Amino acid sequence: MSVRQQVQNLLDFIDASPSPWHVVKTIEVQLAAQTPAWERLDETAKWTLKPGGRYYVVRDDSSIVLFIQGQKPLAETGFKIIGAHTDSPGLRIKPNAASNTDGLLRLGVEVYGGPILATFTDRDLSLAGRIAYKNDQDQIVGALVKFDQPLLRLPNLAIHMNRAVNEEGLKLQKQTELPLILSALAEKQLPQTYFSALLQQQTGIAATHILSWDLAVYDTQKGAFWGAESEFYANSQLDNLASCHAALQALLDNSELQPDSTRVCALFDHEEIGSQSNKGAEGSFLPDVLQRIALATATDSEDYARALAKSFMISADMAHAYQPNFPNAYDPDHKVIVNKGPVIKVNANHRYSSESVSAAMFADWCEQAGVPYQKYSHRCDLPCGSTIGPITSAKLGIRSVDVGNPMWAMHSIRESAGVLDHDYMIRAMKWFFALR
Known part of the structure; x- marks a missing residue:
């Protein structure tokens, strides 16, 4: 597969996955087309695993763990793990969202994670996510919902009424200035009734049966290549669906x-809000799966501990590429450049899980795979973000490295990265999985 085709596949993956719930569904669709077949395991059932399976x-529709069972005992080989996250920062619809303001129906939102709010203005926005409803068997079940057409908008205030916007930046009051315009209401229409009817129309589920929802706001503009040589690409959710896609391709390819x-x-899911949930990296999901793999392969507790001691995890999350318009935002000795290879992320306070040995191991794998690599350290006078790496490494007690591809405009609704880097990352991950 060509480098460009790898990125086109990534763009298609993102366009099909406007919410964490859709990410998992998109992955399941891909797995269904694979040979040999992939088997979905139920956490409430006993597992029977076979070598090579x-x-x-x-878990809860928006976190997923995939694995190929090894031929050799776990205690001899350990686990080779790549971790990433399915969620991205943005806006989420409130429970009692719809309101009538001077004849306009607006939807109230909460801020999820740390998005660049100004980038949500004047975009063709829509809704995607999951609804929970009561079916004909009186059971509470979930269903995906996605509106393809532009449905919502956050119009900017004209410069004539905000003369300082170019000097002071756009500042949006989260409670009063973020509600999104959905429709013009007729005089006697009730806002919540109108919104419920819209959900019914889209899903085919009676509005009276819909009890709650997890709805994310997304940008309907498709991903695209850009640059004089089409050497860059742009889309929403590159942080961190680009890493999810690279990890998935490395496993499948x-x-x-x-x-x-x-x-x-x-x-x-839930990395952008701290990972503390039953399906986040701070929760029990991955430890549960690894322990159950051990149980299903008759691995006793001592051999399971030995397996963890021999394991390694790549925590893959995107990295801050140098943007020459803002040179003072970067450590001058740690500028990472788009299309120059994966980034090893290092932080002395362990905001990243990398340490000298794990960083050296990843660098060596890149060299063996013929992949360039870079190293990043944040400015000391700016707060450093974190990843699932330190959380998961601490919980499992395994060695880990934090890496990611360089990108621009992280947490914007429209992010950019380099075409070559995506292929580089897939090649490095494939080399890691192929190690004996």
């Missing part, structure tokens, strides 16, 4: 169907 587990070690991809 391909399995995945979904590896031609060795009978690996010695058990290969794992763990893709978590």
